[in-house]
Amino acid sequence: MKTVYVKEEVCIGCGLCEVYCRLEHSRSKDLIKSFKRESQQPMPLLRVERREPISFAVTCRHCAEPHCVYACITGALQRDRESGIVTVDGEKCIGCWTCILACPFGVIRQEKGKGKIAKCDLCLAKKIPACVDNCPNEALVYAEVQDETLS
Amino acid sequence: MVQSSHRFKYLIIGNSAGGIGAVEAIREVDRPGTLAVVSDEPYPAYSRPLIAEYLAERCPLERMLFRPSGFYERNKVVTFLGQKAARLDLDEHTLALESGEEIRWQKLLLATGGSPIVPPIKGAGRRGVFTFTTLDDAKAIDHYLDSQSRAVVIGGGLIGLSVTEALCRRGVAVTVIEMKERILNVMLDEAASAIEEELLRRAGIRIITGRTVAEISRGAEDAVTGVTLDDGTPIPCELVIVAIGVRPRLELVASTGIKINRGVIVDHYMATSHPDVYACGDVAEAYDIAYGECRLTPIWPNAYLGGRTAGFNMAGKMTKYPGGIAMNALNYFGLDAVSAGIVNPPDDSYEVLSQRYDSTYRKVILKKGQVVGLVFVGNIEKSGIICNLIRDKIRVADFKQALVAEDFGLSLLPRERWQPHLEVPPSALVQAAETEPAEELVAGE
Numbered sequence: 001m002k003t004v005y006v007k008e009e010v011c012i013g014c015g016l017c018e019v020y021c022r023l024e025h026s027r028s029k030d031l032i033k034s035f036k037r038e039s040q041q042p043m044p045l046l047r048v049e050r051r052e053p054i055s056f057a058v059t060c061r062h063c064a065e066p067h068c069v070y071a072c073i074t075g076a077l078q079r080d081r082e083s084g085i086v087t088v089d090g091e092k093c094i095g096c097w098t099c100i101l102a103c104p105f106g107v108i109r110q111e112k113g114k115g116k117i118a119k120c121d122l123c124l125a126k127k128i129p130a131c132v133d134n135c136p137n138e139a140l141v142y143a144e145v146q147d148e149t150l151s
Numbered sequence: 152m153v154q155s156s157h158r159f160k161y162l163i164i165g166n167s168a169g170g171i172g173a174v175e176a177i178r179e180v181d182r183p184g185t186l187a188v189v190s191d192e193p194y195p196a197y198s199r200p201l202i203a204e205y206l207a208e209r210c211p212l213e214r215m216l217f218r219p220s221g222f223y224e225r226n227k228v229v230t231f232l233g234q235k236a237a238r239l240d241l242d243e244h245t246l247a248l249e250s251g252e253e254i255r256w257q258k259l260l261l262a263t264g265g266s267p268i269v270p271p272i273k274g275a276g277r278r279g280v281f282t283f284t285t286l287d288d289a290k291a292i293d294h295y296l297d298s299q300s301r302a303v304v305i306g307g308g309l310i311g312l313s314v315t316e317a318l319c320r321r322g323v324a325v326t327v328i329e330m331k332e333r334i335l336n337v338m339l340d341e342a343a344s345a346i347e348e349e350l351l352r353r354a355g356i357r358i359i360t361g362r363t364v365a366e367i368s369r370g371a372e373d374a375v376t377g378v379t380l381d382d383g384t385p386i387p388c389e390l391v392i393v394a395i396g397v398r399p400r401l402e403l404v405a406s407t408g409i410k411i412n413r414g415v416i417v418d419h420y421m422a423t424s425h426p427d428v429y430a431c432g433d434v435a436e437a438y439d440i441a442y443g444e445c446r447l448t449p450i451w452p453n454a455y456l457g458g459r460t461a462g463f464n465m466a467g468k469m470t471k472y473p474g475g476i477a478m479n480a481l482n483y484f485g486l487d488a489v490s491a492g493i494v495n496p497p498d499d500s501y502e503v504l505s506q507r508y509d510s511t512y513r514k515v516i517l518k519k520g521q522v523v524g525l526v527f528v529g530n531i532e533k534s535g536i537i538c539n540l541i542r543d544k545i546r547v548a549d550f551k552q553a554l555v556a557e558d559f560g561l562s563l564l565p566r567e568r569w570q571p572h573l574e575v576p577p578s579a580l581v582q583a584a585e586t587e588p589a590e591e592l593v594a595g596e
């Protein structure tokens with residue numbers, strides 16, 4: 001499957017990936033509006049870890065063995081059998097947070113206002129995810145890896 | 152008396168987390184093999200924990216369904232819903248339903264879950280006394296309630312507090328009676344239990360610990376009028392919910408010779424002592440990673456994963472059960488708390504690290520230099536990273552203090568814990584992020 005990988009050695013921890021992730025998942029898709037005016041401000045669905053001199057972005061791995069999906073008590077989390085993308089059905093998620101406890105990378109976010117989780121969807125509608133597209137250093141790459149679990 | 156006979160390659164008893172896990176795994180490996188699911192509940196698989204949402208706000212069944220409608224058709228599953236499995240014959244490979252129908256099977260999965268424990272209390276077993284493990288239980292309580300109702304919930308564990316919160320949201324005055332000295336004593340440690348208890352009290356819930364209900368009293372027309380505790384304290388109420396816990400539902404296997412302990416004993420492939428019979432979920436004693444032994448861990452994720460493993464093995468794809476971990480997430484009245492593994496160390500061979508920051512509490516339990524348990528209250532977003540140190544049996548002695556650091560994250564762990572998962576693998580086909588986005592950028596500017 002295709003997913004986002006990180007080159008830690010060239011990540012400068014600028015956080016633009018977080019900014020563009022938020023923008024892409026905002027209602028207005030307008031930088032100023034989405035950050036300053038939208039009542040339900042989207043949160044970045046990936047996270048930059050910074051620990052001098054190390055920094056790297058952590059994005060959902062869309063795991064072949066998705067512990068979050070196995071742990072989901074409502075059936076809201078599913079991994080697509082063809083694309084391998086793990087998505088959450090906002091209608092079904094009740095914010096029980098069991099998936100958060102199951103995720104090895106700590107990348108599932110709590111949208112507390114809505115009482116639901118939020119997670120990376122690889123920018124479903126875009127050819128290249130916004131984080132990769134807007135990384136100034138090519139520290140994020142979108143790459144395809146063979147995955148036998150997909151049909 | 153046999154009324155009719157069916158034949159299936161795979162037969163699953165229980166249409167819930169474990170059963171659905173098995174259906175999905177079987178269908179990943181074997182599309183044509185005939186497959187049937189039996190359950191005495193009449194509904195398509197629903198999320199059992201959501202019965203609390205039903206009770207709280209009559210959440211419609213469609214929103215409780217664990218899989219989208221059409222699931223059974225798409226997966227070519229024949230269902231026998233609302234039908235109780237009555238008798239299992241291992242030599243003949245048959246299952247008799249209470250309706251008289253008989254089903255022949257080649258591979259069988261017992262995903263029968265648990266049934267609520269109801270201790271012998273004087274006055275129980277009649278109107279106004281409920282358990283809380285099925286949608287029908289929730290419906291029955293919903294039906295019985297009125298706005299003035301007062302309830303006594305017996306049991307301060309997960310199920311007891313789920314029903315308590317739901318009732319509270321319905322405006323019912325609830326008293327929780329917990330026999331041990333604190334609520335949530337299995338899944339939380341003392342400090343976290345105290346935080347939850349304070350929260351519930353502030354929501355107006357009365358909590359009495361160290362006591363049990365000795366008797367349920369009744370008035371006119373047999374209606375419940377209250378309970379009397381074992382110290383003689385009377386508590387007036389109109390309904391009583393018995394939520395002490397569940398025990399494995401073993402009635403089908405009890406006389407078959409399949410090996411049981413507290414639950415059905417299974418091996419690393421989720422097979423029972425009979426080679427064609429598998430078991431998973433609340434009915435099974437499967438491998439627990441934190442304890443390093445087989446035990447009951449009645450939680451949804453383990454049931455699903457155990458069912459999935461059983462399904463693969465039933466369909467001939469040898470798959471080892473990675474093991475389960477008792478993991479729980481709570482958010483009563485908006486407070487987040489999670490726990491996993493061994494939360495209350497039984498002796499001093501364990502090492503405990505804990506920290507508090509403002510509204511966050513963190514505790515990590517180690518044994519022989521490995522994480523075996525955790526409790527997080529408040530900020531829980533990174534708890535999964537620790538939970539997976541349990542799963543992967545990582546030696547953490549060299550960086551253990553980092554585990555409870557306020558800014559804990561992947562970068563506080565040794566490089567080999569994160570780098571291989573995040574960096575581009577040598578086999579990867581990199582989509583030229585260089586060319587395309589660069590063009591887009593130019594075009595956009």
Ligand SMILES: Cc1cc2nc3c(=O)[nH]c(=O)nc-3n(C[C@H](O)[C@H](O)[C@H](O)COP(=O)(O)OP(=O)(O)OC[C@H]3O[C@@H](n4cnc5c(N)ncnc54)[C@H](O)[C@@H]3O)c2cc1C
Nearest residue numbers: 165167168169190191199200236263264432433449450451
């Ligand atoms: C109120 C409540 C809240 C919960 N909250 C959580 C939570 O937040 N997180 C969590 O992880 N877990 C939670 N649990 C536990 C979780 O629901 C169980 O661990 C899980 O449902 C176990 O799945 P299972 O497939 O083993 O069995 P079950 O879900 O118990 O299903 C077994 C099915 O088999 C049927 N069956 C049994 N015997 C027969 C027979 N002879 N003939 C026909 N049918 C039969 C039963 O009727 C039932 O439908 C909660 C449980 C309850 C009751």
